[in-house]
Amino acid sequence: MTIQLKIEHLTKKFKSFKALDDINITLNSGEVLGYIGPNGAGKSTTIRSILGILNPTSGKVEIFGQDAFTNAAKIHEKIAYVPGDVYLWPNLTGGETIDLLLKMNNQKHTSLTDDLINDFDLDTSKKNKTYSKGNRQKVALIAAFSTDAEIYIFDEPTSGLDPLNEEIFKKHLKALKKSGKSILLSSHILSEVEEVADRISIIREGKIIETGTLEQMQYLTNTLIEANVKNSPTEIKNIKGITNLVIKNNKVSFQVNADNLNNAINYLTSLGLVSLRSTKPTLEQIFLQYYKMSGDNNE
Structure with missing residues (x-):
């Protein structure tokens, strides 16, 4: 099992506020890591640090053995990311957007893309400005699942989806895991995390308060x-x-x-x-x- 993501003693301060306080996280190949905590706990700051958007105050984030901040452009070629709030070009159709997102990541529209569009029941002929929040999420998810990446980062990915589409999301996530991909899943839907995660990290006020398998946590509670x-x-x-x-x-x-x-x-x-x-x-x-x-x- 290969470590794809390693966060060591990561601290991030915004002036006097410490958003992340000496956190340590690893993500292995073929593993789903659930990352949970309430709003303001530090989940999004962690993800922005992983994506190289934020430079750590101290500590380090390494992806594929490279520094996530200084090598962000190269690393992003092997990462797929879906945020909880998806904003799309209003005058493009859903289909045009999916193809554009794939092209931006040097990927192509394949038969898998068509299968995903069918699974998520997305009308790709409609313009993005007519889409509900759930349909905007579908566009991002279809593009991400169509991407051949090594690490997939999902930050509240099923926000706005109905229960049927949540099940479809989990089906495709499990397929990624089976193929050896690494997945970081941050979600407020704890039953979703419970079902798919191999390990879970709980963050509170910028600190990791527990990491382990569900079975290990059940034993301790x-x-x-x-x-x-x-x-x-x-x-x-x-x-x-x-x-x-x-x-x-x-x-x-x-x-x-x-x-x-x-x-x-x-x-x-x-x-x-x-x-x-x-x-x-x-x-x-x-x-x-x-x-x-x-x-x-x-x-």
């Missing part, structure tokens, strides 16, 4: 337990690590951290288990828990 037992479970409140405890007759539900999960299960077993259901936290629950642990009461 609470598990939901729902059980029905033969004897009264009231003493479970004395087990450490249990939160959100609800007891109704011989039915009990609670959340428990990984360190105390076995103690809780053993206690329930001693009461005579009738039924037991264990639910791992979703990425959304993990995200909210990490922000709560980090002292952010607004998320």
